[in-house]
Amino acid sequence: MDSATAREQVLDAAEELFYGRGVQCVGMDDIREASGVSLKRLYQLFPAKEQLVEAYLERRDARWRGRLAAFVERREDPEERILALFDWLEVWFGEDGFRGCAWINSYGELGATSERVATQVRLHKGAFGAYVEGLVAAAGLPGTLAAQLFLLAEGAMVTAGITQSPTPAHQARTAAELLLRGCRAG
Incomplete structure (x- = not known):
């Protein structure tokens, strides 16, 4: 081999x-x-096991972000793409074997003691945040909205991991719709 x-x-x-x-x-x-x-x-x-964990998170990041982008890009309307992010989360949360966010889980276990793991988690979360910023910019919405949407998505991930339910994605989507309406209203 x-x-x-x-x-x-x-x-x-x-x-x-x-x-x-x-x-x-x-x-x-x-x-x-x-x-x-x-x-x-x-x-x-x-x-070292730490290097294996680092490689696992790095590889998972590329696949996770690729799946998300492929799902979101099916929508043509820029605002619908923002909401599609939450639709994708709901699909992911409903998958067999869903155990929450791999990066949050790994950080909770090793983030305080492994700089390699902490770095991978920060890179993943930074890339996800930048992706959300890109969606917001493409929709011509205020940049401050991106941080709010990011927190909604992250909160949904944590809650879904704990509750083992896709419902937090739907709840976060509803909150995102309200934020988008507020931005449109001025």
Whole structure:
């Protein structure tokens, strides 16, 4: 097995286990067993668990943001794209195995002790915030709206992770509609 294939197998296993059970509950032996990659090869690819967590978050970020953008871009109207963000959250929250936001979960477990994890979380949240800013700018709305929408989305993620319900996305969408109406009214 070449290194690229082994790396993908390890990351697939890490994502399933870290997201499903939590980072601290999963050992490298668990990753080895789930991936089918030898422990020696695993440590060649990721000399420390922290590096594996970092790679897992980085890869998940690209896929997560890609899925979000693909969903939102199906809408033509710029304001509808803003609301589609919350529609996508509702779909995501309703998926089998949804356990909340992987970055918030990882930060809660390791953010205080792992600068690598904290950096990945900040990068992800920064990119998501910039994406929301772009949606707001494309709709010609005040830039201050982006921070409010970002907080609605983040709050919905945390609440959905705790309640295991897609309802917070719908509630956040309703609040976003009110904010958009307020902006339109002046």
